[in-house]
Amino acid sequence: xxxxxxxxxxLIKTRxxxxxxxxxxxxxxxxxxxxxxxxxxxLQFLFEYFSETQRNKGNFPGRFSGRQFSNSRSEMNVSTLExxxxxxxxxxxxxxxxxxxxxFGAGTRLSVL
Amino acid sequence: xxxxxxxxxxxxxxxxxxxxNCSSSKALYSVHWxxxxxxxxxxxxxxxxxGGEQKGHDKISASFNEKKQQSSLYLTASQLSYSGTYFxxxxxxxxxxxxxxxxxxxTLLTVNP
Numbered sequence: 001x002x003x004x005x006x007x008x009x010x011l012i013k014t015r016x017x018x019x020x021x022x023x024x025x026x027x028x029x030x031x032x033x034x035x036x037x038x039x040x041x042x043l044q045f046l047f048e049y050f051s052e053t054q055r056n057k058g059n060f061p062g063r064f065s066g067r068q069f070s071n072s073r074s075e076m077n078v079s080t081l082e083x084x085x086x087x088x089x090x091x092x093x094x095x096x097x098x099x100x101x102x103x104f105g106a107g108t109r110l111s112v113l
Numbered sequence: 114x115x116x117x118x119x120x121x122x123x124x125x126x127x128x129x130x131x132x133x134n135c136s137s138s139k140a141l142y143s144v145h146w147x148x149x150x151x152x153x154x155x156x157x158x159x160x161x162x163x164g165g166e167q168k169g170h171d172k173i174s175a176s177f178n179e180k181k182q183q184s185s186l187y188l189t190a191s192q193l194s195y196s197g198t199y200f201x202x203x204x205x206x207x208x209x210x211x212x213x214x215x216x217x218x219x220t221l222l223t224v225n226p
Contacts, residue, residue, distance in 0.1 A: 033214075042115075042218035043155070043200060056213045090154065099143055099162070100204060100214050104154035 001026055004093050004105035012111045018079040021108045025072050025093030031055075032074040033102065034066060037088040046089075049074055078110075086112045114139055116203040118217035125191050125224045133186040133220045135201030142212060144177050144184040145202035148195075149219075155200060158186075191224045198222070 005024040013019050025032050033056075034046040045058035049068035066076045072093075078085055088109050092102035116137045123131050135144065143162050149155040161177035161184060172189040182203075188195055198219040207213045 035216075040218065043216040045213075045215060048213075055211060056207070099160060100212055101145065101157050101160060102147070102155070102202070102214070103157065106154050 004091060004103055006089075006091050006105035006108050008108060009106065010109045010111075012113065013081050014113050015081055015083060017081050018077065019081060019110060021076045021078075021089055021091075021110075023074045023076070023091030023093075023105060025074070025091075026095075026103055029093035029095050029103070030072050031094045031096075031100065032068055032072065033092045033094070034074070034076050035090045035092065036060075037090055037107070038086075043090065046076065081112045083112050086110060115215055116201055116217040118199075118201055118220050120220060121218070122221040123223070125222070127193060127224055127226055128190050129224075131188045131191060131222060133188075133199050133201075133222070135184045135186070135203070135217055137182045137203045137205075139182065139203070139205050141177075141179070141182050141203050142206050143204040144175075145204065145214065146175055146184075146186050147200045147202065147216075148197045149200065150197040158199075188222070191222075193224050193226065196222060196224045 007022045031050045033048040035043040048056040052068045063079045068074045088107045090107045092104045094100045119134045146158040147155040163179040175186045177184045200219045202216045204214045
């Protein structure tokens, strides 16, 4: 089975721009979660989608949004980029609702200049 | 609420043992452990469900004290390949059939020859 695929791997943007990141989960997985990782802060939860519905949401501003399509692929959008948005954005998919074992993609490294 | 991991960092010599702790203020449904090597995505190690069970994976094992909402990860006779950042994830039931997974900030483990 193919793993979780994230595109693009690297992005460079300037302040004020917007960006869209894409995630293709493992086949058969209906849950997709997004995390922001910065040095010293661990994995900060952004949101989780299950069957096209946002099921959980972290404490991030409304500039961060996401969606999930009927084929379980997910996109994350960040509008009006700030320098502090520079981070590794990880997507993870899972099969179950509970015992939510996360299978992570390699991530998208976003740099905001 | 984010679980608290301790220590933040630990340095070992090959063959030594280590313990990483994870605690939460919430009643937990499960505890997950993941390892992230430098430049790679986090990888699932094991999951512990409430019931005080202990699980093992090669020379890495973990326990879950449901009453104290604490989990510990035990690394025995460490190998160079154990180096990385270890994250605990705590899963709580957040209403209905919804479960939310939150990660700690991580423990950086370095094993030297």
